[in-house]
Structure formats: structure tokens, C-alpha cells
Amino acid sequence: MFTIGVVDETGVETKYITRKKLRKFLRIKTKSIDEPEFMMVLTNETIKQVARSLQRRDQPDNVGNAKVQRYLETDWDSFKDNPAFPLLVEYKDSVFRPELPEGLPEKRDIEHRIDVKDPNLAVYRQQWRQSPEQQREIVRWVIDMVKKKLIRPSISPHAAPTFCVRKPVGWRIVHDYRYLNSNTVRQSIPMTRKEDILDAMSGAYWFSTMDLMSAYYQVRMREEDIKYTAFQAPNGLWEYLVLPMGVCNAPATMHRLTSKLFRDLKNTKSFYDDIYVFTKSHSIEEHLEALRKTLGILRDNKLYVKLAKCVFCANEIPCLGDFVGRDGVRMDPDKVQTIKDWSVPRTQEELHSFLGLTGYVQRFCPEYASLTATMFALLKKQNKRNAKIHFNDEQLKNFKELKRRLCNPPVLHLPDFSKPMRLRTDASKFAVGGVLFQVVDGAERPIAYTSRKMKSAELNYPTQQQELLAIVHALAAFRIYCLDKPPIVETDHKSLEGLFTQKMANRRLARWYDILAEYQPTFSYLPGAKNGIADALSRRPDLQPETKFFHDLSVTSFNDTSFSLALSEVTTDTELATNIKKAHKKDREIQTIFAAIKRRTADPKPKRVSQHHKKYRCYSEADGFLWYQTPTDDVPRIVVPNDLKLRQTIISECHDTNYGSHPGAE
Template identity: 40%
Template structure:
């Protein structure tokens, strides 16, 4: 040890280096073995067998000590509204302006389906959850001629969510045409915002009661009895539209000023901390008055970057949620048209971030055409890989502001139409589409004009129509 100190030895364990320096000799660096030892993955059964044979086993438990969720009392403004953040829903919600209704087609007879078989552990969980719902008053015993089966879906945390299979009821239900907002339109409202708070309602659907006449239609059958819901259950076709209508009524005065809502998610946004204090207080006061409750552990307050509707939003702009991009990157090569459609559905959600998305995806969309035999070619593989590559390197798109000019750059070719909207040299959105059969005969100048028309009418052009001034 004295010799190391004398020669001022510096040991870098991370780089696997030892540096020795003295006045008599030049600096010498000894580099250790840097070969990465591959990790051997074994199954749980193999691990159990090895332990039975006497092998020692160690469980490593890693905790992120830096990330500690603050308590209610530590959050400014929020601490003044403890009633909004109970540990559980207090019971049946009040009757609101409009209760949830289930209108079925005329002449439809009640539908009853036999219960599904369940594993013993599921039956145990079913009995427990039914008792909890009865205790809260959310369900009651039923004699309804309607009856849907139940099943369980595993949550991310490993617990099981009770789901009612209302598919047969949904088929005979008149659809509620109440519109859900476009994600692009919601994001455009956030221009200039630097401070955010995200509020997630606790079991939001259970905070809306069902009209008395329609309660029997929610009945479900189990081994432990026949029950019906008094609150809006998950799985009904019109539930998202009904809850969206409730939230719009609740916050209509402040929508697109400092609040945006999407079903049971509420985002409060402000240009400064001072504004945010006022805005957050207004929103929490409304929730308190309307007896709407939130889950504190799923809420975020006073943050300068927020994940909302699959996007990361900050004062710099908007970008895709890395967790969603990771899911796209891990997507396996599709084996049929259904898998291709699912992949394009998720990837297409972020098409505004990818220049020429439709052109790149062309070989994949051709597989979805009627009468086309599914055949995965090298061209399809290149398209699949290129979309993944583009989504991992998407730019941060700026949100359009009221000041400064806007420029649309367009490009047209026999492969498709593409355009990009920019402001102050920064990209706001990309848009593209493939050529229609009759457009393949267009001359170049007509294709360029078609690109401009596309920019005004479709996709990200929803933004452009609002701000472009055609004189």
C-alpha cells in the first residue's frame, strides 16, 4: 500500500485501469481484462433444483432511493384539498347532471351467458372482490334476465382486475356518438406552457352512477351469485364517451385555457409557477365540489415535463413517450395481416414525428389490402426496420405559437406526398400519404398541388388549417 501511495497510484474500477505516476518515470496505465462476461439465464425450475442440491442463492433487490413520492402535506396547494385524495372511494357517487344510460335496439331480448370456468386462485380472488364491491355499494344482488360472464386480467403490478365480458350487450347497444377529442388538438393547446400537473381520477368510471332503469342490463353471473352494477363498470361500449361528456361538463369553463381532459385524465398547464398555483387551486376546488376523487400515487404536480397520452411534453415541445417507442422497437416481425395492422396502429400514432411515414410504410400497408395474399418480403422487412429506426430518432416537435411566420415545405414523387410545417426554423409536424391510383398519372406540378391540398385537409394539417392564412 505504501508503494502505491508513493507512486500516486489511481485505481479506476469502472474502467478497470490502474494509473501510476512518479517524478522519475513517465505515467504508466495498466489496463485489465475488459471482456464482458455473458449472463447465463436459467428457468425458475432449474434454479429451484440447484438450490435443492445445495447451491447458494442470493436475491438482489434494487431500490431507487432518489425517487420518493412526496406526501400530500408536502405538495403546495394540493395539501389544502385532502378530501380530493382519499385512500379509497367513500361509497356510491352522487347523482350527477346525467346518469349513465344503456339504450338497446328495439325488440332485443335479454342476453344471458353461462359463467366462464376459473382456476382456484381466480375463484378466491373473485369472492374477495365481490365482497368488496358489495361493501362499497357498487353492486347489489340481482334477479335480472340479463347476465354476462366475468374474467380476470392481470395488471402490471401482478394484481388481478375483475372484468365483465359485455361483448354481447355491446353488440345490441345503440352507440353514443359523443366525440372524443383529437390528440393533436389537445397537444396544440399547450403552447407556451412550462409548468404542469397531471391528475388521475381514482377508478373514474365508478364515480358515475347508472340510471335506475338500466341497472339490470349490467348484471353479471358468477359461481357466487348474480349481481348488477349501480355504478358504470368497465367494458361497456359507451363508457368512454359518457365519462368524456361528464368531464367536459365539469371543466367546460376552463377547457383550452389551462385544463385539458381525456376521459379520466386531467392535465393542468400554465406559463408560470404563479399562474399554476391559481389554476391548480381552481381545478381541485371543482373536483371537491363535484365529489370527484383522485388517486394521489398516480398524480404528478408542479413538474416541468409530463407524460400525457403517450407523449412527453415540456416547454421545449413534444416528443413520443420512450416507453411506447420501446414497445415498438421490441415488436416482433408480423406473421399475418392482423399483426401488421396492430404494428401500424401503434407506430402510426406517432406519424407526425416521422418524415415520409406513409411512404416508408407503403410495403406494409399493401399487405392490408383486400385480396392480397400475406407474404413478408425483403421490402416489407426494410420498411419494418426503417420505421423502428425513425421512431428512435424522432425530433422534439415545437408547439405552434401565435407569433412568427409559418412555412410549409412540400415534396411529391411517384412514391407519395410529403410535407412539413415549420416555424422559426423548427419542425411543428410532418404529414404524408401514398398516391391514389389515379394520381399516378399526374404530372409533377399537379402532384405538388396535391401535396398542398393534403397539408390543408389531412393529418397534422388540422393544426395547419388553423394558422395558415391563404390570401
């Protein structure tokens, strides 16, 4: 009935049925003027071929979006000019196939297993209704999967609902395995970290990447666990013979398989179904040899690769959301464009999405922590994701600045562990920051950035301890880079050069000494004028503490009165200030002074000056606090209420610092 041939100007062969055959098949005797000359029967592969044909016809040779180009060009002609083409042809039938071979995958030592918590619990959930189009699509998909021998009819007591999710072309079939997952014992398998893969590529010259085709369908289910994968469809109950998507521990099984296969190849790394081959030699032959070993393992284990997503013998490849190459790591241009087009968030959900995306690439932004601090504050006000939010001028400025920086990100250098690491840190009054870098060919190449806002208690630290805090924070952030070889720490605080020869002042310093002793860093003095990056990380004005009436630490002085202590300015935190303000409201005598100040403000020149007017003339009210200042005082001092616990807290703050009356017993 159907004919194979070219039906339109795209030049793509497809199945079609003529008008005459269609009328005969449907037994239609009437004739319509609007009937087409033929009817096309489109499959997913046909649609891809049409898209590929249009792409070649409408796009110039230098297509801007390389990712789309690689996806559309699935034919072998696109690799003819690649140095690896003869090698790829050698593995054309054994590794590179247009689709998976019919039948079950190779039986291997690693199969997916489902260990349930309660074997007697039947996990059954009622199937919800689907539209007629969705039902037809599910039935068509089931027939196709049965033909490929990947599923079979089931009599299992378990059953998961099936539904459809729309794709750009067609539907994606999805099963709701949430209840099965809740009854499954989770596997604790260490996963390969992205940073470890990137670090392994340091110094590489040639790169290749491959992607397994329908990777889960290339892994068998353990026979006794097949019953748990049962799912409902309009045409019956079915169960998987291969690893289905949506079950927990599926990524762990995939990781176990690929990591076991390639663990003996030093030039090959895997991350689930992604395979990366890299060589440091400039010789293309050496890279092709490493690629041959990897393809040989895939062939021996009958694993198949999706050619459309492969890149061979390149100076840069997409890798786990970034692009890694000879110059280092750079952001994916697609992510840069997404951030560039992002409008100002209007709800908490939109802000969550924006911060989630930018958080993934924060290592490319030296001042990420400081720029997002005010935006994160908007997420604390309400706990509703659809709650409306409004950016003030400062938040809007930070939002635009963050977008500007991420749209022009630096290229991060891949670390060379054979050379010493250098760490440059700095601390301001409200934040700490640092940059990890190496000197390559006389130029400083940044590897990563870090910064954070100081905690409330850390605002009280003396300058030297804040500088030391920045070093401790940076060493913790870059721990794995600084353990093998003692790092060189550059700081603009000269006294830290002789840190290990100083006498321990208190327990905090002793604890930090223990941390530093693990790294054995070498301190190098760097004038502040040359410490640009780290200095900028720590001196963002949006990281300044909210309490504006407390300034630099000064010597504490006491004015002995019958009801309170007058305390000069002390750097403290918002919690202590709040406690003082609450105590002011409870102190009767302070409330009497507040009342006298109000009367004085209302009538600054009374006809008769009362005794209270004279007694309380040195007191004033500002920011909700009571202040005391005599004519001989340079600055006003906050009045501390007659609260024993509060007094002890303040005395401890002043007593146990290097600027107190003495440095304390420790």
C-alpha cells in the same frame, strides 16, 4: 386471531397469524419441523407496500423509469419537495384519498343511462366454468364490492357472464357485456381530440396532470337502468349501482362529466378521467392558482384523484401516449424502447401489431408513408392474420430504417396560432410530401410531417400539376392550422408563384383553385437545394411505380398500319399496361408477329429469309409487350392493338395534357 406488525426485513406492517394460533384454529395436534414461525396474510395493498419498500432499498435516487417510480411512490413524502405540496395537503382528505369512500358516489346531474333497442329482450348468457382459484377470487371481489356498496343482489332477467383476466399481481374481474352492447343505442357525443389538447398547451411553461381514481365507480347508474348491468357469480346474481367497465357509452358518460366540470377553466383540459392543468406564465404562483381552481371543482363534486399517477408543477408531463413540455411534444420513451426491441415480423399478425404501434407515432417520422409502403403490400397478399410473411431485401431495409428513425424521433413544436404557419412541399415522379413549421427565434421548428404515394392517375400529371397536388394534399392534412391565417407555402417550382394569375387550363386545376382560395396562401420560391425535408419525403425510391417500361411523357407519334397503332413512351398506370397486355393476347395479327419473333430468335440466321422475317424485322418483344422501332427511331414504341376502347383511352391520356397535340377544349 390476526396480529398487526412487522414480519420481515422489508419493514412493512401487515397482518399475520402465529404458528400457535394457526394450529389452534385448525385443531392440528401434530407438530411439523418445517412449520414457519408465522404465516403472512397478503392483500393487494400489502404487495404494493412490499414492492415500494424493495424499490426504495434497491434502486438509486435517480430511478430511470419515472413511470414506475410514480406508481410505487404513493406516500406523501415523495411530494414534500414539490412546490404544490402545501396545496396538496390542503386537499388531502377531500380529493386525495388512498381509496374511494365507502358508499355510493355523489348524486349528480350526469348519470350513466342504458337506452336499449328492444326493452322486451332479456339479454342472458350462460356462465362458463372457472377454475377453483378464479371462483374464489370472484367471490372475494363480490364480497368486497358489496361491502363498498357498489353492487347489490339482483333479480333481473338479464345476466352477463363473469370471468378473470390475470394481472401481474392477482386477477382482474371482467364481465362479458357484448350482447347487452349489441342491444344498446349508441350515443353520438363529440369527443375531444388529442391534437386539440396538445395545441391548447402551446407556449405553456408549467404542467400538472391528475388521474381520477377508479373513475367509472365515481359515476352512478340511472336507477331504471341498473337491471341491465346484472352479472353472474358463483355466489349469486348481482347488479351494479355505479358505472361498470365494459358497457358501451361508458367513455361518453365519463367525457360528458369531466368536460362539463372544467369547460369554464381555460387552463384545464380533460380527456375522460385524465385532467391536465397548464399555464403559460413563468410564475409558479399562477400555476398553483390554476391548480387550486381545478382541485376546488373536484372537491365540490366529490371526485377523488389517484395520487400515485399525479405529476405537479413539472416542465414536462405524460399526455395521451406522448410527453408534452416546454420544448414541444416527444415520443414516450417506453414506446421508443418497444420499437427498438421489436424483431422482424414473421406473420401478418405480428406485422399488423408493428404497423399499428408505429402508425400511432407516425407524425414523428417524416418518411413514414414511404418506409411502410412495401410492408403494407405484404398485408394484401393473404387475409389470414397468422399467415407467414418473408421480408425481401428492400422491405428489411425499410423496416430497419423505420426503427432507426423512430428510435431517434424529433421533438415537434406546439403551434402558435398567433403567428403565420409555413408549409414546405415538394413532388417527385411518384410521391408528394410536406412539412408544417414555424420560425421561432430565427430557427425553423417542425410541427408535423406528411407524405403519401401518388395514385396511378396522378402519375400522368405534368410537373406543375404534381407540385400543385403536393400543396393541396399538405393543406388538407394541416387544414385546421392554415385556416385562421393565410399560410406561406414554400415550393421549389417557381411558376407556382403566379398561380392565381394564370388562366385555368382544365377542370382539375379549377377544382384545385377553389380549394386553395379557402386558404389564400402566399407562394414563396425556395430552390431545391434548400428544400431538403420535403424533397426527401417525395423522392423515396421505394415509392417508384412498379411499371418500369414507361418513363417520362413525350410527344405521341402514330404509325398508321392496317392493324395497329405504334405509340411512343407514355407515362401511365399499371391498369392501362395490364389492359394492353391482355389485348395483345387477343389480337390475332399481334400473335402472328409474336410467333415470327420466336422463330427469329430460335434461328437468327436462316438459310432462306422468309417474307415474314423482312416484314416483322422492326418488331421486338420485351416484358410481355410488342414493341416497334425503325432504324430512324431513337426509342421503341409499344404497339397498341386494334381495340377501339383501348385506343380512345390512350388518345385521351395524350390529348388532354399540356404536352399533347393541344391542351384540349378545357
